[in-house]
Amino acid sequence: MVSEDAVGKSSESAVSTIVNFADEAKLTNGGVKAPSHALLSICKSLVAGGVAGGVSRTAVAPLERLKILLQVQNPHSIKYNGTIQGLNYIWKTEGLKGMFKGNGTNCARIVPNSAVKFFSYEQASKYASALFFLFPSLVFYGFIRQQPGNEEAQLTPLLRLGAGACAGIIAMSATYPMDMVRGRLTVQTEKSPHQYRGILHALSTVFREEGPRALYKGWLPSVIGVIPYVGLNFAVYESLKDWLIKSKPFGLAEDSELSVATRLACGAAAGTVGQTVAYPLDVIRRRMQMVGWKDAASVVTGDRKSKIPLEYTGMIDAFRKTVRHEGFGALYKGLVPNSVKVVPSIAIAFVTYEIVKDILGVEMRISDG
Template sequence: MTSDTNYVGALGDCWPVQEISRTAVAPLERLKILLQVQNPHAIKYNGTIQGLKYIYRTEGFRGLFKGNGTNCARIVPNSAVKFFSYEEASKGILWLYRQQPGNEDAELTPLLRLGAGACAGIIAMSATYPMDLVRGRLTVQTDKSPSQYRGIAHALRTVLREEGPRALYKGWLPSVIGVVPYVGLNFAVYESLKDWLVKSRPFGLVEDTELSVTTKLACGAAAGTVGQTVAYPLDVIRRRMQMVGWKDAASVVTADGKSSLEYTGMVDAFRKTVRHEGFGALYKGLVPNSVKVVPSIAIAFVSYEVVKDLLGVEMRISD
């Protein structure tokens, strides 16, 4: 085992792979957010292909990658905190579970992994949430926005000055709630699929206790698909709450300057979204998100496993 410091630092070394994967799908990520928050009375983006064409036509090639710099900047601290927290939470939860009579030799179950993944996701998300809010706003603003955030630092200063410190955590509650199905299911499905493949060896896929990169990729893709689908409505509400009080995004206001994104809280956001736009509005942007999230999460998990192999860290927490 490596020390905690080296372990966190090593996980951060995955950032080149993650930045490449996130940059590759950045246009889809920006379109997803634009679809999530656009004013229903001023529709500009009607689908994946049309939306990408519209962004390219109105903002050029660089417009497809707006907000990607902030997204990449979040990768190192978010990934390091998340995976380190997952390992530590798993050890702690398993230790507590084994203290109960009859569970001395127990292994991590999918439910325990869900709890560890949820803890890790909440810690990592909370630590980097202000950057996520800024990323959302940089992504949504267009060349026609009345005023412009000039970058990460300028956006943070502007939000603090004009809206106060609490504004940096707008949408935090649905994010926390969404962590349980999203990050929790990601880890639970991924680890459980790996264990099942190793122990049952279905269809001759596994010939020894080591899984190939391709198999891990498939497990990560399956985990990402399940997690993002279940938690997606909460992601839509989070993005909409992040835009509340911000009038300078051309994509969320009408020509007369009115915004449809005025909510007093998470429940109010859910209620107004469904009442005014229908239940389907909770899944706006799901198509481009589905296209981009599977390779992104799968590559992240493979990078995680490769680093653990290089460090000589245990392959599965259940061992």
């Protein structure tokens, strides 16, 4: 039960929070912020997020392509047998161009995705406490901030998880068709049933031949997967930074600042935790995206006689058929190259975002570290 004291304090906090948000919308002289100033700040934040996504994804493009190839290859005709062998095979058969195949499409998707994701997280973090305080049941009281009543205190890991999940869902949904065609462009070869010439051609072809719903195949497991993945990324990254700054173990933090190397390590830890939890859903999403693409399995293996089931009635059916025909381990195909990819990718994205925002002169929000 929540005491009357707690209810009173939470009500005061709610009023205080709302008043603070209203004050933020005003200048110190009592005027209202110029729309152009607010728009410029939003644009800078979006640019920082977009640059972070583009830089981080390009840095690990070969590993990203190998991960997808491992996820969808025919188990009866194995061509890619691990990270080193897989990268060597791509290099020998397709050269440098093959290592970065699909990266242009990937960046075209990840740049807006990253921009929306970081911006959405900042906004969700900014207003989350006010939204939670407005719940009459006060069920979430005590989970809002680490120090209730102190509005300058950091958000709790639980709230960061929620804000990150919201940001991930918004960003993923807004750019999902790009991810769908990126997967197909990545796995296509000269023997592919379709030869997509680029992003727009792939989008128009899928839309025309398979219908608009095909652009969102695998969306459900993506929504479910993005909750722990993006949510844990933000929660682990910010919480780990806060802990390092407060406890200063091994002298890693000086004057409430962390070095670039330390922040990269925080990002690596965050990426590792998030992707390990959500990886099976990523595999299922990728396979569902290939449904409807005739002989999709042969795109990777060249084996057109394969009996691998490619028709799924939904996410649960995709899980069931994958485990039944290939075993539970199939849900983690490509995990090793993905782990090698995620560690630097997430780390680079977080640090690049903070650096670019600092260069552009935008007020920091991610941990304010």
